[in-house]
Amino acid sequence: xxxxxxxxxxxxxxxxxxxxxxxxxxxxxxxxxxxxxxxxxxxxxxxxxxxxxxxxxxxxxxxxxxxxxxxxxxxxxxxxxxxxxxxxxxxxxxxxxxxxxxxxxxxxxxxxxxxxxxxxxxxxxxxxxxxxxxxxxxxxxxxxxxxxxxxxxxxxxxxxxxxxxxxxxxxxxxxxxxxxxxxxxxxxxxxxxxxxxxxxxxxxxxxxxxxxxxxxxxxxxxxxxxxxxxxxxxxxxxxxxxxxxxxxxxxxxxxxxxxxxxxxxxxxxxxxxxxxxxxxxxxxxxxxxxxxxxxxxxxxxxxxxxxxxxxxxxxxxxxxxxxxxxxxxx
Numbered sequence: 001x002x003x004x005x006x007x008x009x010x011x012x013x014x015x016x017x018x019x020x021x022x023x024x025x026x027x028x029x030x031x032x033x034x035x036x037x038x039x040x041x042x043x044x045x046x047x048x049x050x051x052x053x054x055x056x057x058x059x060x061x062x063x064x065x066x067x068x069x070x071x072x073x074x075x076x077x078x079x080x081x082x083x084x085x086x087x088x089x090x091x092x093x094x095x096x097x098x099x100x101x102x103x104x105x106x107x108x109x110x111x112x113x114x115x116x117x118x119x120x121x122x123x124x125x126x127x128x129x130x131x132x133x134x135x136x137x138x139x140x141x142x143x144x145x146x147x148x149x150x151x152x153x154x155x156x157x158x159x160x161x162x163x164x165x166x167x168x169x170x171x172x173x174x175x176x177x178x179x180x181x182x183x184x185x186x187x188x189x190x191x192x193x194x195x196x197x198x199x200x201x202x203x204x205x206x207x208x209x210x211x212x213x214x215x216x217x218x219x220x221x222x223x224x225x226x227x228x229x230x231x232x233x234x235x236x237x238x239x240x241x242x243x244x245x246x247x248x249x250x251x252x253x254x255x256x257x258x259x260x261x262x263x264x265x266x267x268x269x270x271x272x273x274x275x276x277x278x279x280x281x282x283x284x285x286x287x288x289x290x291x292x293x294x295x296x297x298x299x300x301x302x303x304x305x306x307x308x309x310x311x312x313x314x315x316x317x318x319x320x321x322x323x324x325x326x327x328x329x330x
Contacts, residue, residue: 001027004086006077008035008124009056010049015122017063022116023090024065032066033080036073043075043291045299046162075294076101085109093117094289099266101293104274151304155311158301167315169296170280171322174203177252177278178323185247185277187239187268188256195256195282195309199316239268249276255294258308260287269293282315284308 005023009016009032024030034056040049049056057069072080081089081102089106093115097103103113177184184203188196243253253272257265260283269290272279281290281297284305291297300311 001029001088002084002086003027003030003088003090004033004081004084005030005090006033006035006072006080007092008040008044008049009060010040010044010051011124011127012059012063013122013124013127015119017065018119019090019092019116020060020063020065023088023114024067026088026090026112026114029067030065031068031070031084031086032060033070033072033077034060035075036071039073039075041162042166042297042299043288045285045301046158075292075297078102078105081105085111087111089113091115098270099289099293101273148306151302151307152310155300155302155307156314159311159315162301163298163315166296166298167318168322170298170315171319171326173252173278173280173296174319175323175326177250178327180250182248183246183251184254185243185251185272186254186256187242187265188282189262189265191305191309192256192258192282192312195312195316196254198313199254202316202320237264237267239264240271243268243271243275243277247272247275247277250278251275252278252280254280254282255290256282256312257287257290258284258305260284260290266290266293282312 003023003026005020007016020030020032034053035043037049037053040053051059053071057071060066060069070080070084074080078101082105086106088111089100089102091100091114095115097113097115100113100115106113174184184200186196186200188194247253251272253268255265255269255272260281266289269279269281270293273293279294281287281294281299283290283297284300285303287297287299291299298312298315300308302308302311
């Protein structure tokens with residue numbers, strides 16, 4: 001019985017050891033998939049991983065419970081799961097069963113999917129956050145406008161350093177959608193709903209010629225519609241039902257969540273994947289969960305909602321420019 005689980009496993013702690021021991025106990029052989037250095041950076045942002053993929057692999061192989069460690073470069077382990085065909089797929093309890101990538105494939109092959117409760121009090125990210133920060137010199141300006149612009153400039157500079165590969169990768173997915181005459185669906189909560197509408201308007205306005213026609217739909221979180229739908233189906237199913245009704249194989253869903261944990265956005269991503277759609281994520285520095293479920297993701301290096309949202313709009317403009325260049329060069 002082959003058991004499979006996956007993760008970044010950057011700083012191995014007792015929570016990891018406990019999870020891997022319980023996973024191994026479910027079968028005979030435990031295979032662990034770990035994200036490559038490149039994909040860790042795309043999921044967790046600049047500065048991660050702290051240990052290289054080969055070092056992380058060596059540490060895991062030193063654990064009694066682990067039989068094999070496979071490094072994968074995609075954001076999700078879906079392709080690897082299809083290659084291994086595990087009998088049991090395991091994730092930690094912070095992942096609901098309907099959020100686990102590869103679950104449908106494993107169950108369709110007669111396998112089992114398990115979400116194991118985590119040992120409380122342990123997290124690689126929490127350990128890193130407890131490390132002392134470098135000393136900062138100087139005092140912040142009392143001018144709020146100056147501080148906001150300075151913060152915006154710092155986020156933009158950080159985005160140049162970390163987001164360029166992801167921006168180009170997302171643009172390629174959007175171009176493929178345009179070429180195939182498919183739709184782009186865009187969803188976002190709260191303030192991100194305004195971003196979704198802005199991006200949809202940008203795409204429709206930019207690609208209005210016959211050669212580049214791109215139907216773009218901003219999925220609604222309008223209060224009246226939300227009330228009517230949530231009375232019957234629950235808030236977490238609002239976007240899911242819209243994706244179910246509107247999406248088709250080959251379409252592209254752009255899922256926007258500044259936190260990266262919005263339940264209805266996550267649910268819509270899983271539904272889009274089920275229907276064979278490409279998925280692009282847009283989130284902030286803490287949006288690791290959303291990033292881990294997408295084909296490509298924009299993770300703005302900031303935790304402030306205002307900075308994240310304004311960078312999302314900027315990235316959308318850049319996508320349009322890149323797609324135009326790609327068509328001109330074709």
